[in-house]
Amino acid sequence: MESTISPSSSRSVSPSSSSSPNSPLVVSPCAACKILRRRCAEKCVLAPYFPPNDPIKFTTAHRVFGASNIIKFLQELPESQRADAVSSMVYEANARLRDPVYGCAGAICQLQKQVNELQAQLAKAQAEVVNMQCQQANLMALICMEMDQSPQASPPQQYNLDNNFTNIPMSFVDDNNNFGSAWEPLWT
Known part of the structure; x- marks a missing residue:
């Protein structure tokens, strides 16, 4: 099932068993053609998106959408959108296999x-x-x-609100480092 093509092909190529530099290259069929057991043509629409080293990608999409639907869908799209469409189909197929009812x-x-x-x-x-x-x-x-209401022997002090209460006179704090007993907590 292996075919011989020129090195300018976009599919996976590997050197043949011959050691001569002018020998033809053997091309491995794409994962889709391998799974479908058919000859991978030079202009195979599936080859750029389902490389031979990733058969799971095609198997997943094939289970949910079917090969003929994938091929039709890709042929209807411009080449610039096909890679994104294949990614979407594979994602949807994985989601559908995980959750057959709701999928994505x-x-x-x-x-x-x-x-x-x-x-x-x-x-x-x-x-x-x-x-x-x-x-x-x-x-x-x-x-x-x-x-402001309490009498002070010393001149009034400046209070800096950003200083974490460091300028508060100690007469307002009891021995337990709490504010006076008249202070009730404001939070609940």
Whole structure:
């Protein structure tokens, strides 16, 4: 079933058993023609997309779509789109073999469900961040109000909100490094 062609062919070629440099090259048929047990013509439409070293690719697509449908489909397409079409057919065939009922649609639905769950988790996390920021702002406002109302022996200090409360006088913190007993937690 092996044929002899010139070295300018796009299919897989291997040197023949002869050691002469002018001897013809032996071409291995594409995976599709091997599986279909037919002669691989020089202009075989399947050869560029189903190389002889990857028979599983054609077997998978052949099981789901059939060889004649694959050939018809590829012949109707321009050559620039054929490689993408073969990739799509092989992907769909693999999905259909894994899930005969839903195929790719089942995988798409599952991925969409994951996206929705992750979006819900993200929205919850963003809400928690906003809640924490509001609590921090309320706490700082209460601290500033308390400091303005208490009499101080020393001149007023500048409070830097970005300094993580380092300028708060120690009279507002009890022995356990907690804010005074009048302070209730703002979060639940």
